[in-house]
Amino acid sequence: MSEHHTAEDIKKHVRVYINVFVALMALTIITVGISYLHLSVVPAIILALVVATIKGSLVASYFMHLISEKKMIFAALILTGIFFIVLMALPVLYYGDRFY
Amino acid sequence: MQIPYTVHPRPDTGLFNAKLGVWLFLASEVMLFGALFSSYVLLREGALTWPHGYEILNIPLATLNTVVLISSSITMVMAWASLKLNDFAKYKRYIGSTVLLGFGFLIIKSFEYGAKFSHGIGPGDSTFLAIYFTLTGLHGLHVIGGMIVNGYLWGPGSKMWQSDPERLTNRIEVAGLYWHFVDLVWIFLFPVLYLL
Amino acid sequence: MAHVATAGHAVHDAAHHEEELTFIRKYVFSQDHKVIGIQYLITSLLFLFFGFSLMMLMRWQLAYPGQPIPFIGGLLGEANAPGGIMLPEFYNQLGAMHGTIMVFLGIVPLAVGAFGNYVVPLQIGAPDMAFPKLNMMSYWVYFVGGVTMLASFFLPGGAANSGWTSYAPLSVVATTGQTAWLFAMVFLITSSLLGSVNFIVTMVQLRAKGLTFTRLPFFVWAQLVTAFLLLLAFPPLEAAGVMQLMDRLAGTSFFLPSGLVVAGQALDVSGGGSPILWQHLFWFLAHPEVYVLILPAMGIVGEVIANNTRKPLWGYKSLVYASIFLGFMSFIVWAHHMFLTGMGTVISTFFQTTTMIISIPSVIILTAFFISLWGASIRFNTQMLFALAFLPMFGIGGLTGLPLGLAPTDTHLHDTYYVIGHFHYVVAPGTIFALFAGVYHWYPKVTGRRMSDTLGKVHFWGSLVCMNGIFMPMFIQGLAGVSRRLYDGGQQYAHAQGVLQWNEFMSVAAWSLAVFQLPFMINFFLSIWKGRKVENDNPWEATTLDWATPTPPPHGNFARVPEVYRGPYEYSVPGHPTDFFPQNEPEPAKG
Amino acid sequence: MFELLGLPLDASAHGPKLDQMTVVVHWLMLFLFVGWGSFFAYTLVRFRKGRNPKADYTGVKSHVSSYLEVGIALFEAVLLVGFAVPLWAERVNEFPADADAIVVRVVAEQFAWNVHYPGPDGIFGRTDIKLVSAENPLGLDREDGDAKDDIWTVNQLNLPVNKPVIIRLSSKDVIHSFGLPLFRVKQDVIPGEVIPLWFTPTMTTAQIIEASTKTVSISAADTSNTVLLAMVAQADYATTDGTAILARGDSMTPEAILFLVKAGIKEVKAVHSTPAEIACAQLCGLGHYRMRGFVTIQTEEEFKAWLAEEASYL
Numbered sequence A: 001m002s003e004h005h006t007a008e009d010i011k012k013h014v015r016v017y018i019n020v021f022v023a024l025m026a027l028t029i030i031t032v033g034i035s036y037l038h039l040s041v042v043p044a045i046i047l048a049l050v051v052a053t054i055k056g057s058l059v060a061s062y063f064m065h066l067i068s069e070k071k072m073i074f075a076a077l078i079l080t081g082i083f084f085i086v087l088m089a090l091p092v093l094y095y096g097d098r099f100y
Numbered sequence B: 001m002q003i004p005y006t007v008h009p010r011p012d013t014g015l016f017n018a019k020l021g022v023w024l025f026l027a028s029e030v031m032l033f034g035a036l037f038s039s040y041v042l043l044r045e046g047a048l049t050w051p052h053g054y055e056i057l058n059i060p061l062a063t064l065n066t067v068v069l070i071s072s073s074i075t076m077v078m079a080w081a082s083l084k085l086n087d088f089a090k091y092k093r094y095i096g097s098t099v100l101l102g103f104g105f106l107i108i109k110s111f112e113y114g115a116k117f118s119h120g121i122g123p124g125d126s127t128f129l130a131i132y133f134t135l136t137g138l139h140g141l142h143v144i145g146g147m148i149v150n151g152y153l154w155g156p157g158s159k160m161w162q163s164d165p166e167r168l169t170n171r172i173e174v175a176g177l178y179w180h181f182v183d184l185v186w187i188f189l190f191p192v193l194y195l196l
Numbered sequence C: 001m002a003h004v005a006t007a008g009h010a011v012h013d014a015a016h017h018e019e020e021l022t023f024i025r026k027y028v029f030s031q032d033h034k035v036i037g038i039q040y041l042i043t044s045l046l047f048l049f050f051g052f053s054l055m056m057l058m059r060w061q062l063a064y065p066g067q068p069i070p071f072i073g074g075l076l077g078e079a080n081a082p083g084g085i086m087l088p089e090f091y092n093q094l095g096a097m098h099g100t101i102m103v104f105l106g107i108v109p110l111a112v113g114a115f116g117n118y119v120v121p122l123q124i125g126a127p128d129m130a131f132p133k134l135n136m137m138s139y140w141v142y143f144v145g146g147v148t149m150l151a152s153f154f155l156p157g158g159a160a161n162s163g164w165t166s167y168a169p170l171s172v173v174a175t176t177g178q179t180a181w182l183f184a185m186v187f188l189i190t191s192s193l194l195g196s197v198n199f200i201v202t203m204v205q206l207r208a209k210g211l212t213f214t215r216l217p218f219f220v221w222a223q224l225v226t227a228f229l230l231l232l233a234f235p236p237l238e239a240a241g242v243m244q245l246m247d248r249l250a251g252t253s254f255f256l257p258s259g260l261v262v263a264g265q266a267l268d269v270s271g272g273g274s275p276i277l278w279q280h281l282f283w284f285l286a287h288p289e290v291y292v293l294i295l296p297a298m299g300i301v302g303e304v305i306a307n308n309t310r311k312p313l314w315g316y317k318s319l320v321y322a323s324i325f326l327g328f329m330s331f332i333v334w335a336h337h338m339f340l341t342g343m344g345t346v347i348s349t350f351f352q353t354t355t356m357i358i359s360i361p362s363v364i365i366l367t368a369f370f371i372s373l374w375g376a377s378i379r380f381n382t383q384m385l386f387a388l389a390f391l392p393m394f395g396i397g398g399l400t401g402l403p404l405g406l407a408p409t410d411t412h413l414h415d416t417y418y419v420i421g422h423f424h425y426v427v428a429p430g431t432i433f434a435l436f437a438g439v440y441h442w443y444p445k446v447t448g449r450r451m452s453d454t455l456g457k458v459h460f461w462g463s464l465v466c467m468n469g470i471f472m473p474m475f476i477q478g479l480a481g482v483s484r485r486l487y488d489g490g491q492q493y494a495h496a497q498g499v500l501q502w503n504e505f506m507s508v509a510a511w512s513l514a515v516f517q518l519p520f521m522i523n524f525f526l527s528i529w530k531g532r533k534v535e536n537d538n539p540w541e542a543t544t545l546d547w548a549t550p551t552p553p554p555h556g557n558f559a560r561v562p563e564v565y566r567g568p569y570e571y572s573v574p575g576h577p578t579d580f581f582p583q584n585e586p587e588p589a590k591g
Numbered sequence D: 001m002f003e004l005l006g007l008p009l010d011a012s013a014h015g016p017k018l019d020q021m022t023v024v025v026h027w028l029m030l031f032l033f034v035g036w037g038s039f040f041a042y043t044l045v046r047f048r049k050g051r052n053p054k055a056d057y058t059g060v061k062s063h064v065s066s067y068l069e070v071g072i073a074l075f076e077a078v079l080l081v082g083f084a085v086p087l088w089a090e091r092v093n094e095f096p097a098d099a100d101a102i103v104v105r106v107v108a109e110q111f112a113w114n115v116h117y118p119g120p121d122g123i124f125g126r127t128d129i130k131l132v133s134a135e136n137p138l139g140l141d142r143e144d145g146d147a148k149d150d151i152w153t154v155n156q157l158n159l160p161v162n163k164p165v166i167i168r169l170s171s172k173d174v175i176h177s178f179g180l181p182l183f184r185v186k187q188d189v190i191p192g193e194v195i196p197l198w199f200t201p202t203m204t205t206a207q208i209i210e211a212s213t214k215t216v217s218i219s220a221a222d223t224s225n226t227v228l229l230a231m232v233a234q235a236d237y238a239t240t241d242g243t244a245i246l247a248r249g250d251s252m253t254p255e256a257i258l259f260l261v262k263a264g265i266k267e268v269k270a271v272h273s274t275p276a277e278i279a280c281a282q283l284c285g286l287g288h289y290r291m292r293g294f295v296t297i298q299t300e301e302e303f304k305a306w307l308a309e310e311a312s313y314l
């Protein structure tokens, strides 16, 4: 990412950053808004996480330039992603199958 | 013999050292916060009762804090872009604002904490509060760490602009990656703790 | 600016640096990977020795329960051993600290910090690690962690005493030593994380020209997989450590369920926590951790075997794939330590299956080593003896992992001496032997002198016999059902009566083992001045880049930027004049 | 192989299957160790430098090793599917109905096993941690109707033979592990949880004693032999002139040993005084090593009588 950018490129980037920023603000308002609806637990969790994931992806893709990142970094992140999922499966392992 | 690829990327990987380094570090951070999130789910699942975050915590303040942190992310990335555009003065302004916004975040956070403590509410009172204080505390430490780095890059560190501008730009990019990650963590913390 | 310095420039640069550095910068806060490697080496060997000493004390109590410890009994303090007789509290401290020190302060820093640091940059033809300052910090953070751990013996109530596993709630209600343990662990984890980032970047970014991934020495591969394990498995334990600290210091109950009555007193906490959560997070690290202990050892064994069989390692590709697969699988077997915590059929089947699967790559690695011996011309020097002995010793340890990995058989064996026997075979005559092999192998590169082969052989044979004398009877005791962590070695139990006599035998073997470390220590220190000087930079006639440097390597390592032309183990290449064909030697001109 | 492994006496219904599996696994291990070991030993001798001065660049070309590895994987699969999974399922899924079994609560604490029987009504009475005291370790609420007939003991578990027993395990403080080596069961006891466990004892304590009785040789040096001193005699011993030294059931004391030796008796039949025990297997604090309980397996009648006797103390 850090190499061979013309000033023109960068200016284009900056416009993208500003759009992303606006989107993030909007999504923040949406999440907070949703929470005032006091939905029941499951839809509330799903909605909140979906919005958070969108926001997170925006940050990662554009602010962190992940969208145009190198293979090596993707490989490391995919590996991390897998183990992260394993980690998040802990509660399932715990409650899913106790024999008593 | 000098260490290669500190500034320019290695041709076959396309990366300079610090960038790979910081991504790896962030990978480990994913696992750190992942373990805490997972613990949160596990404990909540096993709890008899669980309060809604909004019953206990101050949503307007936290929303404000979200805005502050997201803003600091955009100023961070603008700082990098300014260096890319050879505009050092703008860089100083942006990176300076990033630090200030981080400061703002911490001040708001301290109001939140202060309000809790003054009501005699602490981490020992319930599992929810325990996880709230642990997660936000750890996140706060990350903010402080980022501010120290960014503060350095604003102040003494920025002198590198004269000697090795490319390297400084790389440093800002790398510091930015970390700072955006801190923002990203908050993006998840906020709904999970406050809104659900 | 130039990022790849020319050769002349490099030498000049190195010399230039050398002059400027003060003693402190050169030997204490050094940023040179070799000096840091040596710092790690000395520190971790001292810890290893200390951990061993704790164990020798414990073995007294196990062999002669309730009898005063001779000579040093009086020095242990009234709080620990009144009248020289060890108290159970103290025994538990020794056990927890032995495990912790051996694993986190002994073997890992030795295998990764010392060998990894010293050898990896040399083997990949790099001038240093990618981040020298970070490297220095890793060492010093490790050092602080270690000192904290040691200092905890002097706290009221002594050091941590809840086992190296620190299971909650016991650890949460334990004495202050546990807090020190947790702080020390946070330091050690931080050090490991810094180190692993540094290692991965170094191995990915700083490989010499021509050194593709398929030409990396097996040792480098092993270190690469290890670094990933440390990077991704340690953070969950750090999170757990923070939570336990909160439980102990801030009154939270992450790991404390409601309604606890400790020592007749209802515990005043909010409750609602889960003791099993700690176990999951602990083993999420600690299982990968055991492969952190073994992989670098396998890497060293690979190097030494290739070098002393004078032929290529057999099945290099399968070795590499097996290591990667092993690393990957090690993240999804952790709950085999927890079969008896109330696990149902589905999850236990999952973990039993993954545990059986993970044994296959180990078999592949060992098999490749065995087959490498076929057709060899084996030089039995000290390092080769240690490397060879590693194979059956790891074999015994690994094979005894199988009955533990199957939940029904684990029922009887869980938390007995069988487990102790299992893992000591892999870590003590396994890993420690491999590390000894590494010391003998690379010593000439570091010092320019060889260690004595005669003393080395005394060290080897004595250690081999004693190690088996200590750990083989543990299987007998374990099968008989003797629990581990028993202050009196199981004296009171009926089912232990038939196997109690082994306790004394094992202890005597352990003390004899200590005696056989004397030749090593003498050899190690004396050879620095008295060892036979090496005749050239490549005394073992090896092929990898670590032997292509001046001896000892200067700051910046290589006199000339190395370039690599072939795989790592081109020994006895048909038609080549010598029986080794170094990686950096250009193809001879045709005709 | 069974004798070779030195597993303790097996006194439960499911035990032989577990033992059989342990034996099978150890055969596999032995096979692999000997197989690789002989190859290894052969190469060391055959390919030493003195015998084979020039190494062979290519070495082994065949793929036998891959077949071998597949073979091991298959064997492990068989172990899993054929033994491990069904046996485990039997342990954790196929609990007998409460009505068909003896149900007992065991509450672990540092460092004792509190055993709680429901009494004739078959219902466990209410317990409350506020009532816990030295005299009432279970915190049993005797005001509660169901609790009136409840029986509890410390470190003594009585069970009838040949009847399934369900033990509900819980802990007051830290994690313990309820291990019965002779019955091949072990279960971690986790505070905050109630974890059940079941097995069927197949031998009474009397039979266990019979089966574990050994002939041990004694000498004058044995007066401090802890193994011997923990035993009780299983026959009557007397001096040549007929003075009794030890009767069946008497513990071995240093004096008794000296007398026996003096009387020229070199061997005695003896057995450990408490052959069936509860062993705590998880580190639970400084008293972990002495967190020992006793198991007594009785005939149905003896057990009833014991319950009645305990009830009479209420």
Ligand code: HEA
Pocket (backbone or CB within 6 Å): C165, C290, C291, C293, C294, C336, C337, C355, C356, C358, C359, C360, C362, C363, C366, C391, C392, C393, C394, C395, C396, C397, C398, C399, C401, C402, C404, C405, C406, C410, C413, C414, C415, C419, C422, C423, C426, C427, C431, D032, D033, D034, D035, D036, D037, D038, D040
């Ligand atoms: C370096 C360390 C290391 C290694 C490599 C291993 C390897 C394995 N371990 Fe071990 N293990 C530990 C360290 C290690 N372990 C520790 C420290 C503990 C206890 C922690 C505690 O509770 O305190 C433990 C505990 C432990 C348990 C929990 C037991 C219990 O608490 O009840 C289990 C259960 O599944 C297990 C299984 C295995 C298996 C299946 C392997 C497999 O990977 C093994 C595969 C290897 C082979 C199958 C051998 C192949 C070789 C041959 C076939 C050749 C034979 C050779 C010759 C003849 C020359 N281990």
Ligand code: HEA
Pocket (backbone or CB within 6 Å): C042, C045, C046, C048, C049, C052, C055, C059, C095, C096, C098, C099, C100, C102, C103, C107, C162, C163, C164, C165, C293, C420, C424, C427, C428, C429, C432, C470, C484, C485, C486, C487, C510, C513, C517, C520, C521, C524
């Ligand atoms: C890497 C890990 C490791 C290593 C190497 C060892 C090595 C040894 N261990 Fe350890 N052990 C553990 C990890 C390890 N152990 C763990 C995790 C536990 C469980 C703890 C718990 O219950 O929580 C345990 C428990 C444990 C027990 C059971 C205690 C109990 O349950 O009550 C016993 C009993 O005998 C024992 C013995 C030994 C012995 C005799 C050695 C010997 O092999 C030691 C050999 C050491 C050397 C040979 C040192 C060589 C070094 C030098 C000679 C230095 C030279 C110095 C210079 C040149 C400067 N260990």
Ligand code: CUA
Pocket (backbone or CB within 6 Å): D109, D110, D111, D175, D176, D177, D280, D281, D282, D283, D284, D285, D287, D288, D289, D291
């Ligand atoms: Cu209870 Cu150990």
Ligand SMILES: [Cu+2]
Pocket (backbone or CB within 6 Å): C286, C287, C290, C333, C334, C336, C337
């Ligand atoms: Cu494991």
